[in-house]
Amino acid sequence: xxxxxxxxSVSGSPGQSITVSCTGTxxxxxxxxxxxxxxxxxxxxxxxxxxxVSNRPSGISNRFTGSKSGNTASLTxxxxxxxxxxxxxxxxxxxxxxxxxxGGTKLTVL
Amino acid sequence: xxxxxxxxxxxxxxSETLSxxxxxxxxxxxxxxxxxxxxxxxxxxxxxxxxxIYYSRNAYYNPSLKSRVSISLDTSKNQFxxxxxxxxxxxxxxxxxxxxxRYFDWLPAYWxxxxxxxxxx
Numbered sequence: 001x002x003x004x005x006x007x008x009s010v011s012g013s014p015g016q017s018i019t020v021s022c023t024g025t026x027x028x029x030x031x032x033x034x035x036x037x038x039x040x041x042x043x044x045x046x047x048x049x050x051x052x053v054s055n056r057p058s059g060i061s062n063r064f065t066g067s068k069s070g071n072t073a074s075l076t077x078x079x080x081x082x083x084x085x086x087x088x089x090x091x092x093x094x095x096x097x098x099x100x101x102x103g104g105t106k107l108t109v110l
Numbered sequence: 111x112x113x114x115x116x117x118x119x120x121x122x123x124x125s126e127t128l129s130x131x132x133x134x135x136x137x138x139x140x141x142x143x144x145x146x147x148x149x150x151x152x153x154x155x156x157x158x159x160x161x162x163i164y165y166s167r168n169a170y171y172n173p174s175l176k177s178r179v180s181i182s183l184d185t186s187k188n189q190f191x192x193x194x195x196x197x198x199x200x201x202x203x204x205x206x207x208x209x210x211x212r213y214f215d216w217l218p219a220y221w222x223x224x225x226x227x228x229x230x231x
Contacts, residue, residue, distance in 0.1 A: 001173060003156070036217040038157075045206060045221040046157065057211065057219065089157050093216045097170050099147070099159040 004102035022090030030071035034093035114222035132207030140185035
């Protein structure tokens with residue numbers, strides 16, 4: 001199975017908004033609403049930020065929003081803060097009863 | 111509060127079998143319709159799904175690892191385990207165990223802190 005496609009890096013200034021894309025196929029991202037986004041700070045375990053494409057777990061800031069169009073899911077972070085600097089990964093369930101992750105995107109807050 | 115904790119040897123020799131255990135606290139493995147999973151992350155690289163086991167003991171594996179991996183449940187100890195055979199340096203990674211938010215979901219929500227396993231002679 002192929003990894004979902006994410007940009008290697010994105011950057012933005014404090015207060016700005018950024019969007020991270022996650023492109024798959026109709027067999028994964030496009031086929032289900034089972035897409036999640038994770039934030040990972042260096043040396044830490046991933047933290048769930050978005051599930052089911054656009055839902056936020058309890059305790060996650062509403063600055064984080066998720067969406068999907070066709071085979072591409074997106075994570076938007078608004079009002080960028082220094083603490084948002086981290087790696088971000090998307091993940092999707094697939095038609096072959098497996099999970100697939102994106103390659104990860106490094107967010108730099110300038 | 112649900113907590114997951116990985117444990118096992120931090121160093122494994124090439125060609126041997128890597129064995130890890132995930133101990134679950136704050137929830138019962140046997141009494142709930144959850145999928146329990148293993149994910150790994152080589153140093154400096156991205157996340158890779160290894161496999162998932164349902165409480166009924168049906169297991170699902172990454173096709174690229176399927177011939178070498180086995181995941182099992184030990185309900186008496188509230189643990190689930192990973193075995194990866196014939197390891198090479200490419201299997202050096204931080205290994206995480208995880209559980210989704212809800213019954214029947216697949217995508218991880220709760221993660222252990224991870225354990226670094228190095229494959230080296």
